[in-house]
Structures are given as C-alpha cells and as structure tokens.
Amino acid sequence: MEQEPLLMIPGPVPVxxxxxxxxxxxxxxxRGPEFGAAYADTVRVLKNLFGTANDLYIxxxxxxxxxxxxxANFARDRKIVSLVNxxxxxxxxxxxxxxxxxTTLESEWGTPLDLTALEGELEAGAEVVTMVHxxxxxxxxxxxxxxxxxxxxxxxxxxxxxxxxxxxDDVRMDEWGIDIAVVGSQKCLAAPxxxxxxxxSDRAWERISDKRPFYLDMAAYRKSGKATPMETPYTPAVxxxxxxxxxxxxxxxxxxxxxxxxxxxxxxxxxxxxRCWGVELFPKIDEHHAYSNTATALRVPEGVTDRDLRGTVKxxxxxxxxxxxxxxxxxxxxxxxxxxxxxxxxxxLAAVQFALRKSGFxxxxxxxxxxxxxxx
Numbered sequence: 084m085e086q087e088p089l090l091m092i093p094g095p096v097p098v099x100x101x102x103x104x105x106x107x108x109x110x111x112x113x114r115g116p117e118f119g120a121a122y123a124d125t126v127r128v129l130k131n132l133f134g135t136a137n138d139l140y141i142x143x144x145x146x147x148x149x150x151x152x153x154x155a156n157f158a159r160d161r162k163i164v165s166l167v168n169x170x171x172x173x174x175x176x177x178x179x180x181x182x183x184x185x186t187t188l189e190s191e192w193g194t195p196l197d198l199t200a201l202e203g204e205l206e207a208g209a210e211v212v213t214m215v216h217x218x219x220x221x222x223x224x225x226x227x228x229x230x231x232x233x234x235x236x237x238x239x240x241x242x243x244x245x246x247x248x249x250x251x252d253d254v255r256m257d258e259w260g261i262d263i264a265v266v267g268s269q270k271c272l273a274a275p276x277x278x279x280x281x282x283x284s285d286r287a288w289e290r291i292s293d294k295r296p297f298y299l300d301m302a303a304y305r306k307s308g309k310a311t312p313m314e315t316p317y318t319p320a321v322x323x324x325x326x327x328x329x330x331x332x333x334x335x336x337x338x339x340x341x342x343x344x345x346x347x348x349x350x351x352x353x354x355x356x357x358r359c360w361g362v363e364l365f366p367k368i369d370e371h372h373a374y375s376n377t378a379t380a381l382r383v384p385e386g387v388t389d390r391d392l393r394g395t396v397k398x399x400x401x402x403x404x405x406x407x408x409x410x411x412x413x414x415x416x417x418x419x420x421x422x423x424x425x426x427x428x429x430x431x432l433a434a435v436q437f438a439l440r441k442s443g444f445x446x447x448x449x450x451x452x453x454x455x456x457x458x459x
Contacts, residue, residue, distance in 0.1 A: 091431045092404040093219035093247060093378035095269035095276050096421030098326075102274055105329040106322040113321050119312020121328040126313070128331035129280050131339060132272075133245070133264055134255035139282040140304040141327070143320040146246040146267030147174065149279035152299040153242045153263040154178050154213070157283075159292040161210040161240075164188060166196045166230070169218035170407050171244060179213060192410060193221030193366040193380065198229060205237035212241050217248035220407050222364070222380025222416060224248070226371035231260030240287055246270055246279075250334065251346040251377045251420045262287040268323065271346065271377060273421035274330040277323045333422070349419035349428050350376040352456040356432045356449030357381050360439060365414045377420040378404075383413055387442040395438035401431050425457040 090097055111117050126139050133139065142148050154163075154175075163183050165176035168190040179185040186209065188200050201212065212234045216227050227243055234241035242263040245254050249264070251271030256264045262284040269276035283301060291302060303316035334342060354374065357364055365380035366372070383389050389405050389412045396403055406414040417431060432450050439446040 086400050089401045089427060091418050092402055093416055093418045096273055098275055099422050102326045102329045105325045113319055114314060116312045123313045125328045125331050128335055132250050133282050135257050135282050137282045137284050139280055140308050142279045144279055146279045149265035149281040150175060150244055151178050152281055152301055154182055155296045155299055156291055156301040157240055157263060157287045158183055158211040159294055162208055163211045164204040164209040166214040168192055168194055168196055170220035171218060172215045175213040193223050195369045195372045196225055202233055205233060205239055210239050212239055215244040217375050217377060219247045219378040221366055222375045222378055223366040224373040224375050228259045229371055235260040247377050253343055256282060268327050271420045272330050274327040275323055277320055278327055347376045350379055352428050352453035353379040353417050353419060355456045356453040359449040359452040360446040378416050378418050380414050380416045383415055384444050387444050391442050392438045395441055396434040399434040401434050
C-alpha cells in the first residue's frame with residue numbers, strides 16, 4: 084500500500100478523509116443560505132469546545148491572525164502585560180508591541196509563570212493580560228483559571244491563545260473569566276490550516292477600540308454574523324469552511340468529553356514511554372502548571388543527536404518535531420492532537436524507541452508501557 088506521511092507534530096495534524104473530501108465539491112455562494120447554515124452550525128460546535136455562550140466568529144487566516152485580531156481590536160492603546168514562557172507567548176507580546184505598551188513577564192521556556200508578578204502589574208494598572216494556554220514550544224499547560232481570576236479581580240481583559248488546547252483539552256472560557264479566546268483549524272480540530280476562530284465576551288465588546296484594523300475589524304465580523312443567513316464581512320476561504328464544518332461534525336460524533344479523554348490518554352501514553360525509556364520530560368511544572376496534553380516535549384538524551392533521532396524516525400514515514408529557536412537540538416516534541424489514536428501513537432513510539440537504541444541510548448520498552456496506558 085502507498086503510505087502517506089504521518090505527522091505527529093504539534094500541528095498541522097493528519098486530516099481525516101471525510102474532511103478532505105468536503106473541500107472537493109463545486110464552489111458555493113458565500114452569501115447564500117447553504118454557506119450561512121454551515122457557518123452557523125460550525126460556530127455552534129465551536130462554542131461548546133470553547134466553553135462559551137459568547138459571540139464567536141471564524142476568520143480566514145491562521146491562528147496568529149486571530150491573536151492579532153484580539154489585540155488590535157481590544158488592547159490598542161491599553162497597558163498590556165504579556166505572560167511568556169515559550170515561543171508563542173513571545174509572539175503574543177510582539178503583537179501587543181505593534182499596538183500598545185507591553186510589559187513582558189518572562190520565565191524560561193517550559194517553566195512556571197510568575198503569578199505574583201502578574202498581580203503586581205495588575206495592581207499597578209495593567210488593563211490587558213495575554214497568555215498562551217498550551218505552549219507547545221515547551222510542552223507546558225499554563226494556568227488559565229488562575230490568570231482569569233486575577234484579571235477579573237483587577238477589571239482587566241484576559242486574551243488567551245487556545246490554539247493548541249481548544250478541541251483537545253478542557254477549556255471553559257466563561258467559567259474561567261476569559262474575555263477573548265482563539266483557536267486555529269489545523270491543531271486539535273483536525274481540519275486544514277488556514278482558518279481561525281475568535282470568541283469575544285460582552286466585557287470586551289464594551290471596550291472595543293475606535294481605531295480598528297480593516298480586515299480584522301471584529302465589529303465588522305459581528306455585524307455580518309448577525310445577518311440572515313450568517314456571513315463573513317469579506318470573502319471567506321469557502322473550501323476550508325466546509326472542511327471545518329465536517330471536522331466539527333466528527334467532533335460531535337465522538338463527543339467532546341470523549342475527545343478530551345482521548346487526547347489526555349495519548350499524552351499519558353507518551354509520558355509513560357518516556358519514563359520507561361529514561362528520557363526526561365522538558366517542562367518544569369508546579370501546582371498551577373501541567374504537562375501539555377496535546378504536545379509532549381522531551382529532552383534529547385546525552386549522546387543522541389536531534390538529527391539522528393528525528394532523521395531515523397522520518398525514515399519510517401513519521402515526522403516528529405524538534406525544538407525551536409534556542410531549544411533546537413535540545414528537545415524533541417511529539418504531537419498528540421487531532422484525530423489520531425492508539426495505532427498512530429504506538430507506531431510513533433516504536434520508531435522513536437528504535438532511533439534511541441540505534442543511537443546507543445539504552446532505552447527501556449516504552450512501547451509496552453504506552454500500550455498499557457492506551458488499553459487501560
């Protein structure tokens with residue numbers, strides 16, 4: 084059989100055949116009822132994944148576009164404090180610097196954020212907090228409930244990147260006090276890259292800037308979203324919308340609790356394999372921070388090179404991720420998100436185990452340990 088490459092990276096993820104097929108149909112009118120119905124139903128499912136009753140809109144653009152939309156519309160000319168312990172938290176801070184004054188509270192990548200320092204900045208008058216919920220560059224899940232509580236305590240807006248947690252882990256936007264949350268289509272939703280969704284609270288709408296971008300003007304999305312049928316303000320990427328609609332159908336068929344449980348079980352299996360191999364997990368966690376359930380970051384063992392490790396795995400048709408920026412060559416990352424399951428996890432771990440042993444590292448039988456988790 085002809086084998087497709089298996090992407091086991093922190094996105095993009097393998098796209099199910101049903102979702103791919105949804106993109107192959109003839110074009111439809113993006114101002115017509117069929118598109119409007121697909122858009123509205125996709126929004127309905129996404130609201131459940133976000134844990135929100137707030138307004139939610141889909142943007143033709145990547146997750147970064149939604150991050151920028153949140154900042155540009157609701158944080159312009161306001162004092163921003165950005166929490167950074169990885170590459171994408173740093174990206175949030177850099178976006179903020181285009182629109183306002185930013186105080187960066189930076190921790191080493193993969194280490195806990197300083198919540199005491201955050202409260203100090205809020206007491207000093209910070210008006211907006213930005214944070215990445217699930218920092219895949221370092222494999223750490225950051226404390227959204229605690230940050231949301233602090234933001235509400237000091238009447239600040241909380242803008243959260245949920246790009247690699249929404250659809251794969253528990254997210255409760257309304258309960259946690261998140262004012263703006265975003266997701267990307269190519270991560271836990273298991274749809275093609277190129278779309279992002281953004282949800283906006285009533286508190287955020289009350290503070291929307293008078294100086295807004297043109298394409299990412301959330302007031303324009305809100306106006307079009309109220310139309311009958313539901314529309315986007317500008318021409319959307321219709322094939323991607325139809326693919327995302329199909330992906331959301333698959334999410335509902337699986338059930339959101341079951342989907343979250345599957346993602347957690349896959350990550351547990353990878354961590355069990357790592358412990359059996361004797362390979363160290365990269366993040367440092369505490370009572371407020373946890374290991375990511377959608378991307379596991381592991382240290383490259385001494386005597387093993389990133390090139391040999393990932394290169395050997397790739398010869399099996401499986402791609403895992405390396406480290407980014409200053410972590411290149413120091414860590415490797417295994418994605419556990421989207422529609423993959425036990426078969427893909429075990430194949431990936433078997434390839435990694437072989438690569439470790441081939442490099443002279445005496446790894447235990449992590450595949451057996453992972454299988455026990457997956458079947459338990």
